[in-house]
Amino acid sequence: MDFPVQDLENTVGQKPNEHCAVVGFYGTDSAFDWIYTSLRTLQHRGQESSGIAIFDGSKINVVKVMGLVNEGFKNLVENGSIYSKLNGNIGVGHNRYSTAGSKDLSGAGPVTVSSMIGELALSHNGEIVNQGELREELKKKGVTFQTQLDTEVLLMVLSREIGEKGLKNGFKNAISLLKGSYSCALVINDKLYAFRDPLGIRPLIFGQVGNHYVVASESSVLDVLGGKIIRDVEPGEVIEFSETGFKVILNSPSLRTAHCMFEYVYFSRPDSVIDGVEVYNTRILMGRQLAKEAPVAADVVVPVPDSGRTQAMGYAMELGIEYSEGLFKNRYSERTFIMPSQSLRSNAVKLKLNPIKSVVAGKKVVLIDDSIVRGTTMRYIVSILRNAGASEIHVRIGSPMIVAPCYLGVDMKTRDQFIAINKSVSEINLEIGSNSLAYLSLDGLKESIGLGNRNLCLGCLTGEYPVKIQGEKYIKQTALESY
Ligand code: SF4
Structure with a gap:
């Protein structure tokens, strides 16, 4: 049988791609080493670009690179300069698979912003389906955007809501506004947050390595770092990590969850445990x-x-x-x-x-x-x-x-x-x-x-989705108004 070689060239061995891997670190060591190793563990979730953002005590510094984690950071790690660029012990990391047209650093995570509530850096895995609407509403209120990323919309919604209504109510409002999938690690000044959409579509877990806390897309990160799993971030949950440990600041579960079946079929590493299932x-x-x-x-x-x-x-x-x-x-x-x-x-x-x-x-x-x-x-x-x-x-x-x-x-x-x-x-x-x-x-x-x-x-x-998507069938059966 004959094949058009041009077609095969880019399809043999090619599979659907996840958009991202998410990592968060709160501890007393230099955050870079831990986040770097975690991102390498999650390389299968995104190979186009990577980024690490670390809070240095007064501001957030970020380094983004193209390609595989060890290739992109190679020179900066080998000559040691990464430690002066990314100095601090609270941070987030991100691996990205970029879709066509955005294969450059402008699409790389994490996304950072200085806002009325301080310095923020966000790593996001998922997709905000109503990002267009939210973006337009924010623009009308004077918000300017640097990228076309839904992650930036998510970050702007969060920072505004938290700024206007305080941490707990701000998260609560933001969660009711955001439709779609989001498993996130977020730095706000000197604290780390982990949160997940109420349907728990994409995975997110956290654990401890010594006296450090690590948040990651998959449990295999905790194994590789020699740590122990505490548990999954529950759907609709917001967890804060600070010097006093971790605490749940919001829990907004829905009547159903909607874990992506493809995580089990193909995306996740076989050595990971996702929402309690190996x-x-x-x-x-x-x-x-x-x-x-x-x-x-x-x-x-x-x-x-x-x-x-x-x-x-x-x-x-x-x-x-x-x-x-x-x-x-x-x-x-x-x-x-x-x-x-x-x-x-x-x-x-x-x-x-x-x-x-x-x-x-x-x-x-x-x-x-x-x-x-x-x-x-x-x-x-x-x-x-x-x-x-x-x-x-x-x-x-x-x-x-x-x-x-x-x-x-x-x-x-x-x-x-x-x-x-x-x-x-x-x-x-x-x-x-x-x-x-x-x-x-x-x-x-x-x-x-x-x-x-x-x-x-x-x-x-x-063809039936757990989130309302224009033109598609929608399975309605949850507690939250927005879902
Ligand atoms: S199961 Fe849902 S989230 Fe997963 S790939 Fe299919 S449509 Fe996307």
Whole structure:
């Protein structure tokens, strides 16, 4: 089968991206080292840019860099100058995946501002769906904006509300105004705050390392730092960290939560525990459930590296079939750039994935991935396994079909990018060239995660969202007026 190499170049191995990772630190040590390590731990949540903002006792200083955390900060760390630029023991950090058109430092976090309540720095993971409206209202009140970021709108809403109504009522009002997903770490002068939208769409956890407090998008940060988890920041909760420890200053839960199912399927590290659910075990259960729903009498189970690995293990365990790495992924060819010739472009694609012939030749292969978005990657992988001699290729997917966009922090923005739009499973099977295709059922997904309709966001699978989005179906069932 022929493929347009130009298409493949940028799609093989590419998955939907989270917009961000969030870190906060309150302690007695230099905050930089802790935030830097935390951001490196969360590199998978954003690779385009990173930033660290630290309060030095009178003002907030911020350094933002492009690329991976260790590459961007390399020179500043090696020559030690970072410690004079970022001196202090309270701060926040941010990794960002930028969407098209904003791949520069103007879109990097954290966002900082000097306001009537003092110095603020905000790291935000999520997406404010009514940011346009809020921005216009604030502009009418004389607020000027430096960026197009929803994070800046969030910060301006917060600083105004807190300035006018005090800390607790300010947060309360801001939460009722802001619609969408937000898991945040915020410095206001000499204190750190962690807060999360009332539906808890994106994860946020906090813990202790010695006498320091760390807030992070995922629990694996606490493991890497040698600390202990205290607990998740609850949906709708605002926690303050200061020299007296931590205290909850506001709790505004809703009747339901809406944790993003994609955190369990793909985004989060398998060694993280998100809202009390271990990601690794969940993925094993997804694989096992998939095997129960769509078994194949195959010779070998092969994962799409790295995204399908854990679900593939679960699938193989359930059916007692051999699990083997039948595809080699070149970890040094993640980033592609415009190649001047057809042969260079073609070779760049082949560099990314190569089949291991002895594993697949003459075999009935079950090929497993966590999800299919566009289908280009899967079509390519099926073809290279076929060329490597696989006698049958049965594709199994560890989540249901993606049929609708995400408005809550993931870069799946238009329906036309999904292969599953207006196509049946058998039509997709034909298109990707496999012998058979099956997806995990919605019930199977919920059962594997251990959370149901009232605790998960399933918007991109069902087209029904937990937050009101113009033109989309909305599931209304919460306590807060605004939700
Ligand atoms: S729409 Fe999909 S990707 Fe977006 S938050 Fe909901 S479950 Fe997650």
